[in-house]
Amino acid sequence: MTARIAVIGCGWWSTYAHLPALAERSDAQIAAVADTDPERLAAAAKAFGVPAAFTDTARMLDEVEPDGVVIAVPHAAHHPVARLALEHGAHVLLEKPMTIEPAHARELVALARDRGAELLIDYPWHYNPHVLALRDTIANGTIGPVEHVSVLYASTVRELYRGDPEPYRQVFGYTVNAPDSRTYSDPALAGGGQGQTQVTHAAALLLWLTGLRPRGIAAFRADFELDVDLADSIAIRFDGGAIGTMSSTGAVLPVHEEIARLEIFGRDGHVLLDVNAGTAAVHHGEGLTELPRLPAVERNPEHAPVHNLVDLALGRGRNGSPAEIGLGAVQFVAAMYRSARESTIVDPTRL
Template identity: 30%
Template sequence: MALKFAILTAGNIATHMAQTVSQMKDEGIECYAIAARSTERAAVLAKRCGFAIAYGSYEALFEDEHVDLVYIGSPHSHHYEHAKAALEHGKHVLCEKPMTVNEAQAKELFALAKERGLLLVEATWTRFMPFVPALQEVLKSGAIGEIETLTCSFGVPVAKKERIAQPELAGGALLDLGIYPLTMAAIALGEPKEICGVCTKTDLGVDAQNSISLSYESGAVACLTSGIHAQLDNCAVLYGTCGKIVIPHFWHADGFTVYPAEGEPKEYSFPHDFTGYEYEVRCAAKAIAQGQTECPELPHAETLRILHQMDTLRKAWGLSYPFE
């Protein structure tokens, strides 16, 4: 039986997801429903991507007993509220990153999901992409020796977007962009021993740009940067004792290049099947079919670990949101 897939909101990221799911019908994913704050807006996206139903309220979607899985693409500030409502109505949930704005909210949702026997997974798409296990295998092989330093930046000029600018929507660089360099560091180096950082803030009080340093038991360090004003190189580089690995567009990479200290560079290529969102959908569908409440590619503990890191940084920066 096909998995009835529903999307909450009809914004930019929801549109990308709808376009992706519309190409997955042969994989048992049914384009079932889209909900927005107006029926008209939902209907436009539903028609464009072949979804059967358009709802003009989120509550109507939650109350539809046929919905199996809800993808939540609302602003960061609303993830907790919407994910909780979906779970309370018996829906599996794939929630856009960050899962919630802080660790405490996520712990509550994960407990609820386990209590109800429902899947709840954070849609940090990087975690589900095929380059990740390949990268980890290359690192294990010792192709560049021991990792000494990781540098990673993600910056785009998005400061004027409402969801980025407004503290009420949990805007700023860290939760929207900085989560990706933190994720890259976790993929390559695991759990840090120590984390610290600095940030500058906008006039409205969200972080405009930040610089984060992490250290590890192995002796490695990670230097991470994110920002909402300037276009950065948006690349990850892993420097080892015997070479380096370069990952362009690391947050949705379709490959990477290994540069050994001796010998020729080697390229690894993993073209996306559709948009890159398909991998998280497949993992969620597989987990649901197997009766799991979390995905092995991004278990609850790992989501909580990254949220804890961001909580630690925000506390040091004196950065909180009005609803916290």
């Protein structure tokens, strides 16, 4: 049996990660590609040998009737395109952030449930072996109830927010298509900067790892010379009494390693996770358990979400990055922006 997967959006990440991941699978066929830009579309279709290429997404879905769809379009288009794909009965892997508006994310969760379709959000860290192991460790009570969390995510994206992807060509590897200059820099398309592009990763990982539910967010943002936020600093209050902080910046220079660290403290111990370094440790009542250092390819398993989509389309496995977590991340980021704008504490569950 072969899963017929269509890809909507043929920009940088789609041609760097999603299409190559599909090409790895002998049990998957790239049934079609779609993009509103004819040049970008033609380049992707040629690079991956896809004969069915469309500039009209609705027509593609009508004619191809794919089993699954990968959606990698600008943030502002996530909701309408995902809704269309779900209405056509396809399983969907949707790029992060799931949507910009929480109401749109809730609508997609409900629609997927009603149609019996799997809706995954593209969060590769959820497939990191350390994350999966620590998630079980926290869930089984090894460190007791979580009381405090600290998260830092520092990444290399400042020039994308400036609208200039060229300085990152060597680092990011624009193998087929480079990012459009507006994708990350135009607030109308991106919905924001570091919050929509990177805090969404950190928030989703925190929610997935701990099962915590944020109930109060107080945030500051700093745009500096940009039209979108470069740095965000957030204090968080959770159901059950836990508190924590999250900070994120896109200012890491391309010659340096990005940083993604989580520290989670419970009543009976704590866990430390350094995603980019590939290290993790559990500090508990009986001492210290260090997990084996991960090879680089397993730290940010970029192809894993696509493989998960293919498996689900073939009736195998479980959703490793469910839409409910995507909704939680959308609410988190929306609360962060509102708090920074209004100088108040915001409950994300009310958005």
